[in-house]
Amino acid sequence: MLWLAAPLMLAQLVHVSYNLVDALWLSKLYEGALAVPRQVWPTLMFFYAIAMALSTANLAMISQYVGAERYDMAGRTASKLLTFNLALASTICLAYYTLRPYIFAYIVTVPPELYDDVMVYSNVMLLDIFFMYLGTAFTTVLQAIGDTRTPTYISIAGALLNMVLDPVMIFGWFGLPRMGVMGAALATVISRALVALVALKLFLGGFAGVRLTLVRPDRPWLLRSVRIAAPIAALQMSNSLAFMAQLRLVNTFGKVVATAYSIGFTVMDIADAAMFGLSQAVAIVVGQLIGAQMYSKARRAALMAALFVGVVTSFGAVAVYAFRYPIVSVFTSSTEVLEEAVRFIEYFGLTVPFFAVFFVGFAVGRGSGHTYVPTAIAFTRLWVLRIALGYVLALAMRMGPVGVWISMAVSNVVGGVMALTWVAVGNWTRPVVEVGAPPRVSTAPPSPKCLKREEPEGETNQVS
Secondary structure (H helix, E strand, O other): OHHHHHHHHHHHHHHHHHHHHHHHHHHOOOOOOOHHHHHHHHHHHHHHHHHHHHHHHHHHHHHHHHHOOOHHHHHHHHHHHHHHHHHHHHHHHHHHHHHHHHHHHHHOOOOHHHHHHHHHHHHHHHHHHHHHHHHHHHHHHHHHOOOOHHHHHHHHHHHHHHHHHHHHHHHOHHHOOOOOHHHHHHHHHHHHHHHHHHHHHHHHOOEOOEOOOOOOOOHHHHHHHHHHHHHHHHHHHHHHHHHHHHHHHHHOOOHHHHHHHHHHHHHHHHHHOOHHHHHHHHHHHHHHHHHOOOHHHHHHHHHHHHHHHHHHHHHHHHHHHHOHHHHHHOOOOOHHHHHHHHHHHHHHHHHHHHHHHHHHHHHHHHHHOOOHHHHHHHHHHHHHHHHHHHHHHHHHOOOOHHHHHHHHHHHHHHHHHHHHHHHHHOOOOOOOOOOOOOOOOOOOOOOHHHHHHHHHHHHHHHHO
């Protein structure tokens, strides 16, 4: 599991480091500037959802062709995804440009002090949507052929470039004009564009037997992609809407609370940085053990993974809690913001390990192919406990921001307990594909290379 997760964990740690550096530079502009990206990102995730869902759908198809050594068909399928994403990205960018004033004014209800910078930041991030759709197509192909390291290296290079460009463009170093929050957005877009161009160069001459060209998507490909991607896109859009609703509730209490919310989440990213890569590795291991008909071992592996991820995340959460005052003070000089951000960490911070366990449960659902129960838990956790309970505590019971922090903590704890219960006793070890006769059990441990080689097959079995 650690071998599989290593590149993904490294990429996540670099990404978290970038977020911290970005927030640190923005905090030097004015009090509350670091809250601007946090206001925009949930809205972008809503428009990213289609690309992510199409990626999952085509990962299955390309993996099957690669497994069958039909590299010509893998290339044609990947080329259809690339062409479709290029065309769709333009439409999505136009839709976001048209709708964002209404989204920020009436759905997210950005505090007035931040509204102008939010509009400027989102205006530049339109281009990020385009390059994200382009980059996702390349990442899908790389993962489908079993290469998890190349996209990790490219992603790390992009994040490091972003870190370097941030202060240069925010403050106008080396003769450049001082651009403020626009500079932070430009740094992100430039790094994303260069990552997409590097990936494009990889595939122009063919990469691992797959070559990309512009091919008109046909009706069978489109129908198959939509059939697989539709429920995934619906879930991701629902999650994005939930975060927008939560952001609207936070913004009800003004710029101080919105800034504290942004600082709190930025700091807590330190505690949960490791869980994303680990949880993705769990999905691969669980899927392969079920395919090998080692059902009890699959359940033990899932429980051990939940325990391991929970313990690792606990160390980070306790460290952040212990040093909450000095850490938060790095991002703000305002006493009001400092106290509210610290209060956020005090209520929310120590529940992050439960969120890590919930994330493992969701990964078990992906690896086993039984996703309905984890999806129901995720929906309950977000919409019932975090959003509905948050509005009741914060507004109806007049607890203010503390009601929001309590509802977020409750959602983590309950979601983690529900997920762990399902992992322990749920009926998820049933195969979703025909697995044939039981294999002979070898006394030698499986090699990491074997796990890596089987990753596309595991993904294909899930979707099939």
